[in-house]
Amino acid sequence: MIRRRPPAEMAAAHRDGPVAAAQPHVPVLLDEVVESLNLDGGLAVDGTFGAGGYTRALLAADPALQVIAIDRDPQAxxxxxxxxxxxxxxLRLVSGRFGDLDALLDEAGEAKADRVVLDIGVSSMQLDAPERGFSFRNDGPLDMRMGKDGPSAADIVNEADETVLADIIYHYGEERRSRAVARTIHEARRRGRIETTAQLAELVASVVWAEPGSHIHPATRTFQGLRIAVNDELGELVRALHAAERVLAPGGRLAVVTFHSLEDRIVKQFFAARSGRSAQGSRHLPGGQAETIRSFRLVTKGPVLPGEAEIARNPRARSAKLRAGERTESETPEPLAALHALASLPEAARGGHRR
Structure with a gap:
C-alpha cells in the first residue's frame, strides 16, 4: 500500500529544484502518483502532458530521471x-495520442520505459478556454477537440442520427434522459445549426432538470458524453494501457488517474485481469489458454482517493482515483477484447455520423 507522507514533507519534495514553479493547472493526487511510481532514474513517460504538472513533479523528485511527455493538443x-x-x-515533448505511446517511444529511439503515468480526461486549461468549446460556463464554439483535428462536437450534434446521439449521451455521458435530449437537439437543428456551447446547454436544460440540492448543471453529462465521443477518450485509454504494458520494462510501474466511473472501470478491469485477480482475460488469450498471464503486480490494492484537504484546495479532485501496477517479467499477452467492448458504443451506434 502507498504510505502517505505528511503534506508538508510531500510539498517540500516538489518545491526544490529549478523545475518546481507554480502551474495554472492543479494536478490531482500528485504526491500519491509520484510515490506510487517509486522513481529510481531511467525513463518515464507522461502520456498526458497537459500543463506539465506531473512531468514537473517527476523531474523535481528524481534528478536522474529522463522524461518523454506526450500530448495531442498543439497548444500544450x-x-x-x-x-x-x-x-x-x-525532457522531450512529443506531439501525438497517448494511445500510441509505444510507437511514439519507438520513433524517439527508445525501446523500453521504466515508468508511465496517465492523467485521463480534459485539463483545466481546456475547460477554462471558451474558444475550445469544452465547457458551458462561458459561451464559445461547440468544438471540444483536444487535437484540433477530426469532427467537432458541433459536427456530431448537427449531423449524427438521433439514435446515435442518444447512445453517445447515454453511454458516454451517463445521462438518463438521453433520448429526450437527443430528440430536442434533433428538433432544434431543423431550424438551424447548433454552433455554440450556450445554445446546446440551453437546449439540454429545457429537458433535464437539476436535482434538488445539486450544484451540477443539467448539461454536464451531455457535454461529457460528447467530449468523450469527439476525442475517443475511452478507446484511447484502452490503447494506452496496452501500449504501456508493451513498453514497460520488468519492475517498471504504471500509474493511472481517472475522473469518472467509465474510465475507472476500464483501468480497474485491466489491472484485475493482468494481475490474476480476475479471470476475465483468460478467454481472450490465444489458443484458449486457461491460465491468465500475470503481466502486472498491483501496487494499489484499491483506488487511492484524494484527501479532504486536497478536495478543499481543488474541488475538481473530488472524483479522482489513482490505480497503479508494477510490470512483471511475463510475456506481453494479447489485448483484452473485454476492454474494447467497454470503450465502445452499442453496435447500432457505431455507424457514427449520418450519411
Missing part, C-alpha cells in the same frame, strides 16, 4: 517549451 506542446528549456535536456 507549445506551452511546454519553457519547461523543456528548464529541464536541461532531461
Amino acid at each position: 506542446i507549445a506551452n511546454g517549451q519553457a519547461l523543456v528549456a528548464e529541464a536541461g535536456g532531461r
Whole structure:
C-alpha cells in the first residue's frame, strides 16, 4: 500500500529544484502518483502532458530521471517549451495520442520505459478556454477537440442520427434522459445549426432538470458524453494501457488517474485481469489458454482517493482515483477484447455520423 507522507514533507519534495514553479493547472493526487511510481532514474513517460504538472513533479523528485511527455493538443506542446528549456535536456515533448505511446517511444529511439503515468480526461486549461468549446460556463464554439483535428462536437450534434446521439449521451455521458435530449437537439437543428456551447446547454436544460440540492448543471453529462465521443477518450485509454504494458520494462510501474466511473472501470478491469485477480482475460488469450498471464503486480490494492484537504484546495479532485501496477517479467499477452467492448458504443451506434 502507498504510505502517505505528511503534506508538508510531500510539498517540500516538489518545491526544490529549478523545475518546481507554480502551474495554472492543479494536478490531482500528485504526491500519491509520484510515490506510487517509486522513481529510481531511467525513463518515464507522461502520456498526458497537459500543463506539465506531473512531468514537473517527476523531474523535481528524481534528478536522474529522463522524461518523454506526450500530448495531442498543439497548444500544450507549445506551452511546454519553457519547461523543456528548464529541464536541461532531461525532457522531450512529443506531439501525438497517448494511445500510441509505444510507437511514439519507438520513433524517439527508445525501446523500453521504466515508468508511465496517465492523467485521463480534459485539463483545466481546456475547460477554462471558451474558444475550445469544452465547457458551458462561458459561451464559445461547440468544438471540444483536444487535437484540433477530426469532427467537432458541433459536427456530431448537427449531423449524427438521433439514435446515435442518444447512445453517445447515454453511454458516454451517463445521462438518463438521453433520448429526450437527443430528440430536442434533433428538433432544434431543423431550424438551424447548433454552433455554440450556450445554445446546446440551453437546449439540454429545457429537458433535464437539476436535482434538488445539486450544484451540477443539467448539461454536464451531455457535454461529457460528447467530449468523450469527439476525442475517443475511452478507446484511447484502452490503447494506452496496452501500449504501456508493451513498453514497460520488468519492475517498471504504471500509474493511472481517472475522473469518472467509465474510465475507472476500464483501468480497474485491466489491472484485475493482468494481475490474476480476475479471470476475465483468460478467454481472450490465444489458443484458449486457461491460465491468465500475470503481466502486472498491483501496487494499489484499491483506488487511492484524494484527501479532504486536497478536495478543499481543488474541488475538481473530488472524483479522482489513482490505480497503479508494477510490470512483471511475463510475456506481453494479447489485448483484452473485454476492454474494447467497454470503450465502445452499442453496435447500432457505431455507424457514427449520418450519411
